[in-house]
Amino acid sequence: xxxxxxxxxxxAELIARLLEARDRLRGVAHRTPVLTSGTLDRxxxxxxxxxxxxxxxxxxxxxxxxxxxxxxxxxxxxxxxVIAYSSGNHAQAVALACRLLGLPATVVMPSTAPASKLxxxxxxxxxxxxxxxxxxxxxxxxxxxxxxxxLSLIPPFDHPxxxxxxxxxxAELFEDAGSLDLLLVPVGGGGxxxxxxxxxxxxxxxxxxxxxxxxxxxxxxxxxxxxRLQRVExxxxxxxxxxxxxxxxxxxxxxxxxxxxxxxxxxxxxxNAMRFxxxxxxxxxxxxxxxxxxxxxxxxxxxxxxxxxxILSGGNVDLEAALVLMxx
Numbered sequence: 664x665x666x667x668x669x670x671x672x673x674x675a676e677l678i679a680r681l682l683e684a685r686d687r688l689r690g691v692a693h694r695t696p697v698l699t700s701g702t703l704d705r706x707x708x709x710x711x712x713x714x715x716x717x718x719x720x721x722x723x724x725x726x727x728x729x730x731x732x733x734x735x736x737x738x739x740x741x742x743x744x745v746i747a748y749s750s751g752n753h754a755q756a757v758a759l760a761c762r763l764l765g766l767p768a769t770v771v772m773p774s775t776a777p778a779s780k781l782x783x784x785x786x787x788x789x790x791x792x793x794x795x796x797x798x799x800x801x802x803x804x805x806x807x808x809x810x811x812x813x814l815s816l817i818p819p820f821d822h823p824x825x826x827x828x829x830x831x832x833x834a835e836l837f838e839d840a841g842s843l844d845l846l847l848v849p850v851g852g853g854g855x856x857x858x859x860x861x862x863x864x865x866x867x868x869x870x871x872x873x874x875x876x877x878x879x880x881x882x883x884x885x886x887x888x889x890x891r892l893q894r895v896e897x898x899x900x901x902x903x904x905x906x907x908x909x910x911x912x913x914x915x916x917x918x919x920x921x922x923x924x925x926x927x928x929x930x931x932x933x934x935n936a937m938r939f940x941x942x943x944x945x946x947x948x949x950x951x952x953x954x955x956x957x958x959x960x961x962x963x964x965x966x967x968x969x970x971x972x973x974i975l976s977g978g979n980v981d982l983e984a985a986l987v988l989m990x991x
Contacts, residue, residue, distance in 0.1 A: 671916045672823050678865050680827035681834065681858065684731045688831055691763070692727050693719050695832070697839045702943055707959055708967035712840040713940075716832050717948045717978025721783070723904075724832050724855055724976050725756035725819075731828030732817055733760045741766050746814040748772070748794070748805040750903050751780030752951075752977050753819040758787035769814060771805045777903065777981035820854030821911025830858025836972050837866035844969035847955030849976045850874040850883045850925070851905040853914030859974065860921035870972075871923040873964055875954040877902040878927045882909050887918060887925040901930045901988065904951030904977060926964065932957040934988045940975070941989075949980040950988075 672680075695715045703711050716724040733745055744767030747757040754770040761768035768789040772781065774796055785791055792808065794801040809816045818825060832855070833846065846863055848856040856874040863870045876883050880898030892915050898906040910918065918925070936953035939960065940946040955973040958964055 671913055674861070674864065674920070677823060677827065677861050677917075680823055681830045681861055681865070684727070684824070684827040684831050685834060687731055687734060688727055688828065691730060692831070694835055695719050697836055698944065698946070700944055703939070707971070709959070709969050709971045711959065711971045711973060712836065712843070713944075713956070714832055714836040714972060714974045715946065717946060717952055717975050721752070721755040721759045721787070722977055722979040723752040723756065723952070724829055724974070725752040726759060727831050728820075728825035728828035728854060729753065729756035729817060730760040730763070732822060732824040733757070733764060733766065735824055736815055740815045743813045743815070744768060745817050746770070746805050746809050746812070747817045747819065748801040749819055750906060751776050751784075752904050752979055754784040754789070755780060755787065755979065757817055758784045758789035762788045769808060769812070771801050771808070773801070777979070777984070779981055780979050783979070818911075820852030820907075821913050823913065825854050826858045826861070826913065826917065828858070829855045830862045832974060833859035833862035833972070834866060836974070837862060840970070840972060842970065843870045843972045845964065845966055846870055846872045846972040846974075847958055847964065848872065848874055848974050849905065849951055849954035850876045851951065852907040853883060853910040853918055855974065855976060856922060857914045857917035860917060864921055872921065873958070874918065874922050874925045875958040875963075876925065876927045877905050877933065877954065878929045880905050880907070881927040882907075883918070884925045884927050886910055886915055887922070890919070902933060902951040902954060904949065905954065926958055928954065928957040928961055928963060932961045934991075936960055937985065938989055946975065947978045947980060948975050949977050952977040
């Protein structure tokens with residue numbers, strides 16, 4: 664069964680949930696480092712702070728929202744177990760959270776997901792189903808299995824507890840880096856940028872939050888510009904974590920309330936940004952994870968003279984595929 668869909672909470676309630684998530688995740692989620700690079704500062708003319716969620720448990724920020732949400736289930740729902748659908752990072756996060764909490768996990772994933780993400784999800788103990796082998800939409804398969812097995816469906820982004828958990832990454836960034844003029848955040852379904860914008864509202868008065876998508880999956884940019892929820896049914900991009908066809912109802916509303924702008928970058932810019940952090944900073948980051956950094960390096964945002972935060976959202980990269988991309 665799906666978690667109950669709530670009306671869009673007030674900002675005060677969402678910030679309260681974010682603070683509760685901080686307490687719930689303390690000692691469970693890694694407090695990932697904030698790194699700087701003199702070379703990066705010279706290239707951009709800014710003072711840049713990278714929040715390294717590629718070093719988070721399960722390799723991405725998704726662990727924060729998954730653990731925060733699953734740990735709040737009532738005893739009976741937790742006993743029956745949970746189910747999720749994901750291209751990879753949410754799958755791993757749910758699987759690891761369930762292992763830590765001693766709960767059964769089921770995940771619906773495409774068989775074409777990066778091998779490293781499939782292996783890690785199974786390695787954390789989850790049962791994996793491939794929706795593309797049956798021709799069933801992943802959400803439909805997850806909802807069907809949830810109904811048949813009495814499982815709680817943990818959404819990847821469109822839930823207040825997911826948003827609150829994801830926002831703890833940006834909250835830590837503000838605490839460690841101090842005030843920021845600009846915060847660049849990768850966007851798939853919008854959970855991370857929504858939570859980050861709430862953290863900015865609380866911690867960083869005057870900080871502009873900009874969401875960044877791949878050009879081949881720019882439904883969020885289109886939605887932001889038009890004021891109506893837009894879809895891209897089959898996003899064509901190497902950023903597999905941003906292949907969601909649309910924002911959620913909750914995340915779209917929060918983006919409209921609190922995000923200053925949205926922009927997109929081509930896949931070639933993602934490869935260049937990956938090469939930079941791999942070679943110059945010795946950080947393994949996946950294509951989705953460098954969306955914000957790519958926008959900065961490409962000059963898609965005005966950053967000269969500013970203090971800029973960038974969330975590197977994940978590091979679960981298919982190494983062989985990444986090396987082929989860089990070789991091109």
